[in-house]
Structure formats: C-alpha cells, structure tokens
Amino acid sequence: MPPFSYEMIEMAYFALSPARAVSNATQSWLKSPANPLSYTPVGRNLAASGEVFERMTRRYPKPRFGLNKTLIEGTVTPVAERVVWARPFCKLIHFERQFEKGPSEPQPKLLIVAPMSGHHATLLRGTVEAFLPFYDVYITDWIDARTLPLADGHFDLDDYIDYLMSMFGALSKELHGVPLHTLGVCQPSVPLIAAMALMEAADSPHVPASMTLMGGPIDTRRSPTKVNLLAQERGSVWFRHNCISTVPFGYRGAGRDVYPGFLQLAGFMAMNIDRHVTAHIDLFNHLVEGDGDSAEKHRDFYDEYLSVMDLTAEFYLQTVDTVFVRHALPKGEMTHRGARVDLAAIHRVKMLTVEGENDDISGFGQTFAAHDLCINIPASMKFNYVQAKVGHYGVFNGSRFRNEIVPQIRQFHSVGEKNCETGS
Incomplete structure (x- = not known):
C-alpha cells in the first residue's frame, strides 16, 4: 500500500467539501457590488483568501479543447x-x-x-x-x-x-x-x-x-x-510497492489498480515547488489589487495543469x-x-x-x-x-x-x- 492511498485522498477531499462550500458563498458575498465591504482592503483580502483556498482544495475536471x-x-x-x-x-x-x-x-x-x-x-x-x-x-x-x-x-x-x-x-x-x-x-x-x-x-x-x-x-x-535518477535508484519493485493504488468505490473503475494522477502531479510540482508557491502568492496579490487579466491567466494555466488522470x-x-x-x-x-x-x-x-x-x-x-x-x-x-x-x-x-x-x-x-x- 503506498503511503498516500486513494482512500486517504478521497477522505481529505470530501472532508473539505463543507469548507469549500462556505468559501464559495463567502466569496460571492464579498465580491458583490451591493456589499460595501467589497470596496475595502479587508473585503478584497478575505475574498482573495477564499478563492485561493477553494482552488487549492478543489478537484479539477478534464478541460475542453475549445478550438472552434x-x-x-x-x-x-x-x-x-x-x-x-x-x-x-x-x-x-x-x-x-x-x-x-x-x-x-x-x-x-x-x-x-x-x-x-x-x-x-x-x-x-x-x-x-x-x-x-x-x-x-x-x-x-x-x-x-x-x-x-x-x-x-x-x-x-x-x-x-x-x-x-x-x-x-x-x-x-x-x-x-x-x-x-x-x-x-x-x-x-x-x-x-x-x-x-x-x-x-x-x-x-x-x-x-x-x-x-x-x-x-x-x-x-x-x-x-x-x-x-530516481527511477534508476529505486528500481521497478519500489514503484510497484509505493506508487500503485486501487480505485475506490464510487468510480466506474472501482477495483482497478492504477498509478493515480495526484501522485504524478505531486511529483511534477515538487520539482519546481518554489515556482508554484510564488504563482499562488501572485494570484492572491492580483485578486487584492483587482488585476483581473493576470488572475485569469493564472486560472487558465492551473485549470489545465491541475487536471490529472489515472494510468x-x-x-x-x-x-x-x-x-x-x-x-x-x-x-x-x-x-x-x-x-x-x-x-x-x-x-x-x-x-x-x-x-x-x-x-x-x-x-x-x-x-x-x-x-x-x-x-x-x-x-x-x-x-x-x-x-x-x-x-x-x-x-x-x-x-x-x-x-x-x-x-x-x-x-x-x-x-x-x-x-x-x-x-x-
């Protein structure tokens, strides 16, 4: 069993569902033009915090090509x-x-x-x-x-x-x-x-x-x-014991042994973790400053990058x-x-x-x-x-x-x- 099993990830995702729902509702209220707080630094900081939290804990669906x-x-x-x-x-x-x-x-x-x-x-x-x-x-x-x-x-x-x-x-x-x-x-x-x-x-x-x-x-x-170098050092047996999980019930592929997409994503992000942390700090600052174009570029990239699939x-x-x-x-x-x-x-x-x-x-x-x-x-x-x-x-x-x-x-x-x- 790998150190981060599919069941643990699913439990964490569903455990945070109420917090995401509260965050979404709070963002809508704080961003509303009818709310005086939306025009204040405090309101913008709270709304930005809510969006960053929601984006860091959500599950990203498969994007569309959209090439019309x-x-x-x-x-x-x-x-x-x-x-x-x-x-x-x-x-x-x-x-x-x-x-x-x-x-x-x-x-x-x-x-x-x-x-x-x-x-x-x-x-x-x-x-x-x-x-x-x-x-x-x-x-x-x-x-x-x-x-x-x-x-x-x-x-x-x-x-x-x-x-x-x-x-x-x-x-x-x-x-x-x-x-x-x-x-x-x-x-x-x-x-x-x-x-x-x-x-x-x-x-x-x-x-x-x-x-x-x-x-x-x-x-x-x-x-x-x-x-x-990691693959050469660890060898095939290590990957079998540490990187393979079974798809849990609730999915059509339940019972199938897979290499989960979240593990691959974690590996990619770990290679350049400073860059990803800085990007999310920048997103927070763009939202507070009202820089919508820069914030949208961040959303577009990470909507794609954080959408992963199992192998x-x-x-x-x-x-x-x-x-x-x-x-x-x-x-x-x-x-x-x-x-x-x-x-x-x-x-x-x-x-x-x-x-x-x-x-x-x-x-x-x-x-x-x-x-x-x-x-x-x-x-x-x-x-x-x-x-x-x-x-x-x-x-x-x-x-x-x-x-x-x-x-x-x-x-x-x-x-x-x-x-x-x-x-x-």
Missing part, C-alpha cells in the same frame, strides 16, 4: 471535433476544418500522439492550435483509467503500441495522396518509434511518412535528470521498467508481445528530433539518441533541432514553440534535403 476556429490563408475557418476511431482506453479526435473554400494546396495529415503521463491531451491545446492552419490534425485522447470498469480489460505498453499501429492503418486508408506525419510529445516517443520499427519489420504499407520526436526519453542514460498500473510499471530502469530500447532489448523491437528496421520513415536546451524532464541528448539507433534511415532523412532557452513545456507550447519550432517542423515535412539548423 482557425485562420487558414487569411480566412477564418470553423473547426469541429470528431471522434474518428475509438477503443476503451483511447479516442482519436479529428479537428475537422469546415471549409467553404479549401486551401490552395492539399494539406498533409498530422497525428499528434499525446503523452499518457498524468495530464489530459488538452495540455497540448496550444500544440494543436499552432498546427491547425497548416495540417489536417488528429490527436490521441487517452481515457482516465478510473472511469473504465474492470470489464474493459487491461492496458499496458504493448497495447499502447498496438493502438498506434491501428490508428496508422485507419488513417492511411483515407490519405488520398497526402502524406501522414506523426508527432510524439515526450513519453509517446518510445512507443511511437517502436510502432514504426514493428511496422517496417513487417513491411506494412501503412507506415507513416515521418515521425517527429519531441523531448522524448529514448535513452535516459544521457544527461539523466532527477526523474531518471493503469500495468502500463505505468511496464513503462518505468522498460524505459527508465532497464533502458531496454537503446540496449536493443525491448520487446513487443515477445518480438524484439529493432530500430534498425526503420528505413522509409523520415525522422526529426526536437530538444529543449533547458529540459529538466528529458535531458539533453536523450531524444537525439534515436539518430544513433535508427542506423538505416538515410542521413538525408534524419534531422535534429535544439531550441535554445526553453524547458520541457516550451518544447511543445508557448511563443518559442509557435514562432521557431513549428516552422522547423513544417520545413522538415516539406523539404527532405535541407537539414534543420539548431535554434538560437
């Missing part, structure tokens, strides 16, 4: 979300652009493989938004394990790879002459490149045209981060053991349903690796390691790009991603002969 439109060649184009492929543990979402008049040239398909590492796929909202003007975009929407009954079966790293290969097959049937590109953000880099190797080894006709690996743990022995225990433990403890992929020891994953089999798929100079999750060189392993991809089809002055999050979101990384990815897709240069 995009700008294509100067024309505002509506966007509709469509589920085009579904299995119990994942849905494939298509951001279908509702053209009145299509773009001047056919646009390629882009499948974004979102991480299954605690946050929802909506964490990549900015990633999707940046590509919508140039690509027909799809994204993997992984399902919260606590919402899935035991009857839906288990889901491990082998299943993850099977899901990807099935998606590639489904999308390739509708290409109509345009290429299918794939992009894996962080954790999916390993199953994505493994799926490519397995399909190439089987000479599949559905192999995508390219893969872009962004901040991925291909070989965590290179520039190991705190996350990598199946078997997926989490197999990933930790394969990727972070045994380093099976770079050693040539990774298997999928008994068959060895041989990256040397990849020879038709173009590859781009993207790294952040200050990445503290996937250290510098961990993603680039794919170049040394994919020995049969021609040099003219392998590129690397290092973005200066960004950390892990900046590899797939933010202004540098939009203005510098996205153009490099577009160039990679369109120009096979010209190497991408390191960012500055």
